[in-house]
Amino acid sequence: MNHRISIIGAPTDIGAGVRGASMGPEALRVANIVPVLEGHGLEVLDRGNLNGPANPWxxxxxxxxxxxxxxxxxxxxxxxxxxxxxLGRLPILLGGDHCLGLGSISAVARHCRETNKKLRILWLDAHADFNTNILTPSGNLHGMPVACLCGHGPQELIEIGGQVPAISPKWIRQIGIRSVDAGEKRFVHEMDLEVFDMRYIDEMGMRHAMELALATLDINTHLHVSFDVDFLDPDVAPGVGTTVKGGPTYREAQLCMEMIADTGRLASLDVMELNPALDVRNATAEVAVDLIESLFGKSTLMRK
Known part of the structure; x- marks a missing residue:
């Protein structure tokens, strides 16, 4: 795994239905994301925050x-x-709401085209984020990034990566899904997305789900993880705008992250939808940083 990490903040809630995710990057910094990663011998550069338009609501x-x-x-x-x-670095994008996954993953896909690598995307989320303007009940773009990446969305968004579609649905594995709109559900089936929803995880266990989601990764695969904090059960992570009961427990989430770390293939990461305005004493940010630490090799056991 790459030991040179770059932190990029994207402080906006432009695609969300609730204000507050714009404060996510700072909350993750307050929860010590930089020193925690440095504690694992990683070189971490904090590039600060990107600028963009304000939220007109x-x-x-x-x-x-x-x-x-x-x-x-x-x-x-x-x-x-x-x-x-x-630059040969591993970017960690601190969101911000999950509409930003489009910019991030389209950049990763472009990089993979340029370097002749295969791409595997793990989408850890309570939601499939596969809506379109016709299917969406709200019009909030944080419910549409996966559809846009697969070429279904407004021209100006789907073209950002320089190629339409930016990715193939076959490259994505969605994990932890438990809230999908009716029309969106049909579209997910139509596009044949691979989804390990909570029912699957309940029946088969997180280990089995992750073994399948990580199957066939090889040395030429770029592994991107898009981690929406609402992936977690709200008991563990209350600080998100779209909580859905019945998500992975703290231990299940740890196992998920540790198994990703074990592959040694992680090459880019999004941390999305953290909303400090809805949090309790920054607890959700601390849990998120804890899980990110596991992605970078913190392990519970002294494994030989």
């Missing part, structure tokens, strides 16, 4: 809220993430 237009602002933020994210990858 308008109703949706043509099924999209704040489309122009979302495009601006995602372009900034795309360029920043791509620049770090080009």
């Amino acid at each position: 308008q109703p949706p237009k043509d099924g999209y809220r704040h489309l122009n602002e979302v495009v601006a933020w995602n372009k900034a994210v795309h360029e920043a993430v791509h620049a770090e990858l080009a």
